[in-house]
Amino acid sequence: MLDLLKFITCGSVDDGKSTLIGHLLYDSKLIYADQARALELDSKVGSRGGAIDYSLLLDGLSEEREQGITIDVAYRYFTTDHRSFICADTPGHEQYTRNMAVGASFADLAVILVDASRGVLVQTRRHARICALVGIRDFVFAVNKMDLVGYDEAAFRAIEADIAGLAQELGLAHVAVIPVSATEGDNVTRESDRTPWYAGQALLPYLETVQVDNASRGAGFYMPVQRVSRPDHTFRGFQGQIEADRVAVGDEVRVLPSREKAHVKALLVAGKPAEEARFGQPATIQLDREIDVSRGCVIERGAGLKVASSVVATILWMDDAPLAEGRDFYVEVGTREIPGMLTQILYAIDVNTGERTKTATLEKNEIAVVRLGFTEAVVIDEFKNHRTMGEVILIDRVSHATSAAGVVERVDDADAAGAAQADSGLRMVLKGQVGSTFAFPLGEGSRRFALEEVKAIERALIEQGRDAYLYAPDEHSHVREVVTNLNRAGVTVLLAAGPAIEGALPARDEHLVFRNLVETVGTDPAAIVAYIKDMTATAADEGEDQWQRR
Amino acid sequence: MTERSSHLDALEAESIYIMREVAAQCEKPVMLYSIGKDSSVMLHLALKAFYPEKPPFPFLHVNTTWKFHEMIAFRDEQMKRYGLDFIEWINEDGVARGINPFDNGAAYTDIMKTQALKQALSHYGFTAAFGGGRRDEEKSRAKERIFSFRNAQQAWDPKNQRPEMWKLFNTHINKGESMRVFPISNWTEKDIWLYIRQEGIDIVPLYFAKERPCVERDGQLIMVDDDRFRFEPGEKPQMRKIRFRTLGCYPLTAGFESDADTIDAVIDETLGAVESERTTRVIDHDGGSASMEKRKLEGYF
Numbered sequence: 001m002l003d004l005l006k007f008i009t010c011g012s013v014d015d016g017k018s019t020l021i022g023h024l025l026y027d028s029k030l031i032y033a034d035q036a037r038a039l040e041l042d043s044k045v046g047s048r049g050g051a052i053d054y055s056l057l058l059d060g061l062s063e064e065r066e067q068g069i070t071i072d073v074a075y076r077y078f079t080t081d082h083r084s085f086i087c088a089d090t091p092g093h094e095q096y097t098r099n100m101a102v103g104a105s106f107a108d109l110a111v112i113l114v115d116a117s118r119g120v121l122v123q124t125r126r127h128a129r130i131c132a133l134v135g136i137r138d139f140v141f142a143v144n145k146m147d148l149v150g151y152d153e154a155a156f157r158a159i160e161a162d163i164a165g166l167a168q169e170l171g172l173a174h175v176a177v178i179p180v181s182a183t184e185g186d187n188v189t190r191e192s193d194r195t196p197w198y199a200g201q202a203l204l205p206y207l208e209t210v211q212v213d214n215a216s217r218g219a220g221f222y223m224p225v226q227r228v229s230r231p232d233h234t235f236r237g238f239q240g241q242i243e244a245d246r247v248a249v250g251d252e253v254r255v256l257p258s259r260e261k262a263h264v265k266a267l268l269v270a271g272k273p274a275e276e277a278r279f280g281q282p283a284t285i286q287l288d289r290e291i292d293v294s295r296g297c298v299i300e301r302g303a304g305l306k307v308a309s310s311v312v313a314t315i316l317w318m319d320d321a322p323l324a325e326g327r328d329f330y331v332e333v334g335t336r337e338i339p340g341m342l343t344q345i346l347y348a349i350d351v352n353t354g355e356r357t358k359t360a361t362l363e364k365n366e367i368a369v370v371r372l373g374f375t376e377a378v379v380i381d382e383f384k385n386h387r388t389m390g391e392v393i394l395i396d397r398v399s400h401a402t403s404a405a406g407v408v409e410r411v412d413d414a415d416a417a418g419a420a421q422a423d424s425g426l427r428m429v430l431k432g433q434v435g436s437t438f439a440f441p442l443g444e445g446s447r448r449f450a451l452e453e454v455k456a457i458e459r460a461l462i463e464q465g466r467d468a469y470l471y472a473p474d475e476h477s478h479v480r481e482v483v484t485n486l487n488r489a490g491v492t493v494l495l496a497a498g499p500a501i502e503g504a505l506p507a508r509d510e511h512l513v514f515r516n517l518v519e520t521v522g523t524d525p526a527a528i529v530a531y532i533k534d535m536t537a538t539a540a541d542e543g544e545d546q547w548q549r550r
Numbered sequence: 551m552t553e554r555s556s557h558l559d560a561l562e563a564e565s566i567y568i569m570r571e572v573a574a575q576c577e578k579p580v581m582l583y584s585i586g587k588d589s590s591v592m593l594h595l596a597l598k599a600f601y602p603e604k605p606p607f608p609f610l611h612v613n614t615t616w617k618f619h620e621m622i623a624f625r626d627e628q629m630k631r632y633g634l635d636f637i638e639w640i641n642e643d644g645v646a647r648g649i650n651p652f653d654n655g656a657a658y659t660d661i662m663k664t665q666a667l668k669q670a671l672s673h674y675g676f677t678a679a680f681g682g683g684r685r686d687e688e689k690s691r692a693k694e695r696i697f698s699f700r701n702a703q704q705a706w707d708p709k710n711q712r713p714e715m716w717k718l719f720n721t722h723i724n725k726g727e728s729m730r731v732f733p734i735s736n737w738t739e740k741d742i743w744l745y746i747r748q749e750g751i752d753i754v755p756l757y758f759a760k761e762r763p764c765v766e767r768d769g770q771l772i773m774v775d776d777d778r779f780r781f782e783p784g785e786k787p788q789m790r791k792i793r794f795r796t797l798g799c800y801p802l803t804a805g806f807e808s809d810a811d812t813i814d815a816v817i818d819e820t821l822g823a824v825e826s827e828r829t830t831r832v833i834d835h836d837g838g839s840a841s842m843e844k845r846k847l848e849g850y851f
């Protein structure tokens with residue numbers, strides 16, 4: 001049975017990456033004749049004079065051909081007697097890291113090119129780090145240009161040792177290191193007699209036989225619901241792709257996040273009735289009783305997926321505009337999309353060296369460990385436990401750019417208090433202000449206010465875009481509770497009350513409470529408005545403090 | 551029937567996943583139906599993806615009015631058989647101006663195909679259009695995303711494509727913008743043929759070799775499909791046993807001599823293909839190897 005291997009190739013044009021793939025295809029007689037003809041024509045204006053330049057076979061966009069670089073992922077297809085292959089050919093330069101990540105997220109295996117004459121470089125580390133980040137477990141390091149170092153074993157072994165160190169640092173599970181020469185064809189499609197000291201396979205035979213690690217998809221069965229199909233009142237099916245294990249007719253399953261249980265009544269696999277559906281298959285599941293299921297729900301059995309409104313994730317920032325803490329996004333996880341917010345950058349990770357640094361902003365192609373909050377609890381899990389439920393993208397709510405991609409490292413406890421706090425923190429940034437309470441003691445006297453004065457301040461705040469609420473309760477039985485909940489909802493409460501005002505204020509440790517307005521800013525309404533705006537604003541660096549205070 | 555291939559299963563699963571994502575997330579999707587074998591596969595995948603429901607979007611055929619007669623007959627039969635919501639769009643302005651492939655060359659393709667497609671999409675306000683483009687067809691397509699964003703002018707910006715991570719597709723657009731979605735991006739011509747055989751999918755008879763009237767021009771065999779054909783001086787139609795690798799507009803799509811008149815014979819011939827399929831689509835050679843990319847920038851599929 002012919003199977004499919006998706007792999008990515010990483011390396012810059014200097015490493016001879018396009019030449020390697022071109023040679024792989026050409027040598028295997030896998031290209032069609034007219035593409036070969038086009039190659040011949042193109043090569044007349046190519047960078048290698050009269051010789052065939054294999055790289056011209058691959059670089060598709062006109063601009064790339066002119067600049068001699070590869071700026072976006074290109075997909076190549078070939079089949080041997082043993083396997084079908086899809087190769088995502090990706091750019092090597094740091095400025096195109098996000099394009100490399102796209103290719104890596106598609107692949108099961110990475111082929112990383114290392115120039116034998118230059119050894120393991122900063123870019124080698126970057127390529128391996130990005131591939132590992134997005135979930136690749138199997139790596140091949142092709143040490144290219146062995147012809148330039150005279151097929152010297154010592155040179156190869158030194159590079160091999162460096163790669164072993166890198167593999168350990170990144171926790172790469174399956175690693176092969178192969179000495180090749182793309183221009184000369186050594187160890188590309190067949191073993192070379194110029195590297196007698198190398199006992200392993202040539203690159204193509206290796207790719208034809210390697211078994212990639214798919215076990216890491218996670219324990220238990222789960223299927224995120226893509227769509228509810230309801231053609232008529234007799235049929236209600238949940239469509240999705242099985243992300244791990246299998247499910248059979250009669251199995252008891254659980255729907256998340258509701259946790260309701262039901263049995264599988266019937267199954268369709270790719271439109272045909274089936275007794276069971278396995279990992280990777282497109283399924284339609286019918287349940288034996290009517291429970292609430294919609295797109296974004298997950299049907300599972302024994303997977304133990306989590307439900308949470310806050311996670312810690314490692315993200316790759318891909319937007320041209322820099323990121324600051326407190327930005328809100330649409331977050332996609334599984335088949336669910338939900339408003340959410342990047343509440344905190346815990347630390348940045350240098351994409352080249354792995355060094356951790358504290359930062360409040362991220363530039364394009366930078367990696368960081370961040371905290372994400374969602375407006376409500378969603379089905380989500382750690383990437384290492386259940387891959388699909390640990391993959392997220394962040395979409396800019398205005399530009400609609402895919403601003404970041406990330407993997408979930410840790411899911412915060414979803415107990416009620418924790419969830420409420422996360423919601424509170426999220427609203428804080430969505431509203432652009434901190435839930436807070438300002439005491440306005442009513443009555444006569446220099447440190448007291450007339451209700452009309454407080455109303456004017458409220459109006460001024462609202463006119464200036466703030467969610468402020470003048471709350472002037474008649475009696476104090478539940479005032480404290482009301483104020484606390486308004487603060488949780490992100491509202492700036494102007495609490496206007498009589499002598500018992502102190503007893504109505506929320507506890508200081510949960511929300512911002514301002515008792516001594518007059519002492520601080522005096523009684524000028526404009527100054528009070530400015531002060532309230534200032535104190536409740538969610539500046540990026542302040543937002544982090546607020547979050548931690550919770 | 552041949553042994554089931556896990557690699558075709560993987561491709562099928564990916565395509566079905568993409569179609570369901572579009573049906574669930576995009577406001578007003580449409581499937582472009584060009585009648586060719588890739589469209590037959592797309593239709594088949596759509597039927598499987600949503601069964602027992604019918605595909606929850608219409609099928610749009612942009613008719614240049616120069617399609618082979620057998621294509622139109624096949625189209626009508628398929629749409630009727632599966633009871634699909636079908637839309638035909640013809641650029642009536644182009645027809646009124648008498649635009650044709652003989653006199654107007656590249657302008658014909660632009661007006662009757664590219665412009666007509668844009669007209670249809672904006673007339674109905676479709677927000678997402680499935681196309682049968684495959685990445686193995688041509689070098690610039692090899693770099694296009696599966697969900698390919700189009701601005702309000704329906705143009706593709708190859709240097710500024712949205713990152714496409716895992717299976718998390720960003721379908722957000724503003725008013726006037728749209729998505730072109732390519733569910734069979736990762737299929738090769740070979741995969742298409744193997745899948746047609748495995749699934750027993752109907753395709754237009756023109757893919758099978760038969761005696762057909764044609765003339766030879768620049769080394770290519772052009773079929774004479776109706777009396778609108780214009781002969782060069784000295785040309786006479788002759789019966790040759792030909793078939794087609796791709797189907798476009800009849801004077802622009804060359805056939806080639808073949809004896810392959812069964813699916814197995816076609817596959818045998820194709821799997822040993824020495825010419826990739828777009829060679830016989832005459833329009834692709836206008837303007838050298840950057841020509842497809844240029845037309846895509848202008849909104850061609």
